[in-house]
Amino acid sequence: MHQGFRGVFRMNCAIGMDLECRRLSLKKTITLLLAFAALQLCGCVAVGLTALGVGMATGVSHTLSGMVYKTFTTPQAQVKRATLGALGRMQIKVVSSKRDGTTDVIKAKASDRDIDIELEALTPNTTRMTVTAKKDGGILRDGATATEVILQTEKLVGPS
Numbered sequence: 001m002h003q004g005f006r007g008v009f010r011m012n013c014a015i016g017m018d019l020e021c022r023r024l025s026l027k028k029t030i031t032l033l034l035a036f037a038a039l040q041l042c043g044c045v046a047v048g049l050t051a052l053g054v055g056m057a058t059g060v061s062h063t064l065s066g067m068v069y070k071t072f073t074t075p076q077a078q079v080k081r082a083t084l085g086a087l088g089r090m091q092i093k094v095v096s097s098k099r100d101g102t103t104d105v106i107k108a109k110a111s112d113r114d115i116d117i118e119l120e121a122l123t124p125n126t127t128r129m130t131v132t133a134k135k136d137g138g139i140l141r142d143g144a145t146a147t148e149v150i151l152q153t154e155k156l157v158g159p160s
Contacts, residue, residue: 066141069130076121086152
C-alpha cells in the first residue's frame, strides 16, 4: 500500500499523531527542504555575488554570454584613442579597425584569444564600449581579459 508524502515524513510518531508530533514533523520537513534548496542554489549565489561585486567595484557590466560593457561620458573618438592605447599598453595586436554606421569595430588578438571591441556612439558625448574575448575559436569566453581591456581604457580616458 502506497503511503505517499505523509508516509515518508511520519518520523517515529504513532499513527494517531498528537499536535506536538505534527509540529516536529513539519519542522523537520521544512528544514530538509531548505537544506536541499540551499545545496542546489549555492553555486548560483556565489556567481551572483561575484558578478555583483565586480560590477559595483569597477562600473563594468557583464552578460552571461561573456560580453563585458561600459558606457563612458566621453566622445567616441576619444574612447577609440584610449582603447587603442590600452591595447598597446597590454601588448595586444590590433588586427583590424573599421567603422560601421555609428559603431567603431576593433578586432585584436592576444595569444590564443580573439578580442572584439565595439564602440557605439549613443550621443555626441556618450559612448558604449562592448568587449568580448574569445578563446579556442570562440568556444570559451574570457571575461577577465575583456574586463581588463575596459579598465585600461578607462584609465586612459581619465575622469569624465
